[in-house]
Amino acid sequence: MRSVSLRTVLLISTAGACGALARYGLEQLWPHRSDVIPWATLAANISGCLLIGALSGWLARHRAPEWCRPVLGVGFLGGYTTFSAYAVQWLTLVGEGRPILGIGYLLGTLAGAMAAVYLGAALTGGRSKGRT
Numbered sequence: 433m434r435s436v437s438l439r440t441v442l443l444i445s446t447a448g449a450c451g452a453l454a455r456y457g458l459e460q461l462w463p464h465r466s467d468v469i470p471w472a473t474l475a476a477n478i479s480g481c482l483l484i485g486a487l488s489g490w491l492a493r494h495r496a497p498e499w500c501r502p503v504l505g506v507g508f509l510g511g512y513t514t515f516s517a518y519a520v521q522w523l524t525l526v527g528e529g530r531p532i533l534g535i536g537y538l539l540g541t542l543a544g545a546m547a548a549v550y551l552g553a554a555l556t557g558g559r560s561k562g563r564t
Contacts, residue, residue, distance in 0.1 A: 440499050444507040451511025467528040469537050470521045473514060478544045480513035485549035489558020 455476045462472035487505055490496075518541055525534035 436502075440502065443499055443503045447503045447507030448511035451508040451513075453511075454508075455512050455514060466524050467530055469525075469533065470517075473517050473521055474537070474541055474544070477513050477515075477518060477541055478548045480509050481545040481548035482552040484509045484513075485552025485554075485558070486556045487552075488549075489553035489556030492553075492558040493556070 455472075458476055459472045462475070464470045464472065484505055487501070487509070491501055522534050522538045525531075525537060
């Protein structure tokens with residue numbers, strides 16, 4: 433296992449906090465009731481997946497500092513996207529008596545996230561000959 437510098441750990445932590453704050457800001461700008469699709473979380477997860485795909489595609493084709501992937505991918509985008517809120521919001525929709533909407537949110541987020549990662553990688557040239 434590689435040793436990671438304290439500086440890199442602090443950068444990842446700071447970037448993660450910034451990503452979480454960005455998502456929080458989006459949630460504040462676009463609040464939702466518990467019985468409807470949480471559009472802000474959906475937007476954060478899909479846009480975050482698009483960006484992680486783009487970052488991965490770009491990094492596959494370009495030299496970048498070693499800290500770039502962990503700080504931007506794990507840190508910022510890891511803080512910006514949220515699987516836990518998505519899971520709780522799905523469960524809340526089902527609990528509020530909206531199982532069809534909940535299943536739509538569950539599957540729609542998954543499909544949208546996977547498509548966004550693929551599209552992000554393709555837009556940055558990271559997808560060629562079956563490779564990402």
